[in-house]
């Protein structure tokens with residue numbers, strides 16, 4: 001049922017024919033040319049933003065899912081932070097996956113200035129400080145509850161910790177050598193704006209590394225993904241980076257080992273996208289005002305409904321890694337699952 005990929009990380013890069021693999025056993029085999037889905041997906045009510053999409057039509061990235069809002073994500077992590085490191089993260093994002101994903105960020109100097117945006121409890125930061133001095137690393141997140149967990153970690157005590165918004169970073173232009181963001185883009189209402197900010201804060205020649213989900217192809221996973229949060233397609237990541245002005249955009253596919261390369265259910269952490277800033281200064285991309293301002297008062301009832309529906313949909317994705325783990329135990333090694 002469905003498609004699966006061989007185990008291990010795979011690199012993709014833009015080729016004249018579209019998106020192709022680099023340095024993997026699928027080298028040279030190109031995926032179809034990048035094509036963004038532009039189909040409309042009507043809203044039942046503007047206030048509650050209830051999606052009326054058919055389960056088979058992907059919801060455009062421009063129409064945020066229920067928890068793909070700053071206030072809703074704030075409340076989501078108010079509760080998730082309690083069990084984030086111990087229960088919730090390990091099913092989707094292991095230390096091996098993190099190290100694999102960070103390899104693409106090319107953290108080659110202990111003196112590099114690194115910003116970890118949406119750094120949460122510092123799980124990815126713990127991988128960064130293996131290569132870079134902690135005093136050079138800044139962890140930014142909009143959730144004080146997540147950041148409170150960072151403060152409990154001895155090996156991160158020298159990192160700078162800032163509460164802030166990924167779409168409006170409090171760093172000056174040309175500040176950092178590396179921009180890392182893991183598992184956060186899916187909550188940004190305007191991912192293009194976040195990537196434009198990544199471009200701005202990097203120095204010339206600096207590298208951005210966004211580690212994030214990938215969109216499912218299995219219908220039920222698509223249904224719950226489109227309710228919960230943004231699962232971008234690989235083509236979308238590439239388009240956002242290119243529009244922001246980045247060059248040398250590369251995608252490395254990652255996933256939990258026990259999935260045996262299966263990607264059809266979607267992965268909360270499924271790829272590491274890297275790109276280089278070619279010149280100093282701000283991004284050439286012009287955008288209008290921010291779609292969502294965390295400071296602006298909003299209808300609490302609207303937030304509550306979106307929070308409850310989105311959180312309920314996320315439960316499906318708690319079950320997927322367990323299902324895959326069981327399958328991995330049952331199906332003989334070497335066979336696709």
Ligand SMILES: C[S@@+](CC[C@H](N)C(=O)[O-])C[C@H]1O[C@@H](n2cnc3c(N)ncnc32)[C@H](O)[C@@H]1O
Nearest residue numbers: 118119120123124142143165166182183184187
């Ligand atoms: C899945 S956690 C990832 C945490 C961490 N990077 C890791 O690797 O485990 C997502 C984090 O993104 C943060 N976040 C969501 N939207 C954000 C925004 N607009 N600005 C900054 N942080 C945001 C959340 O508060 C949460 O801590």
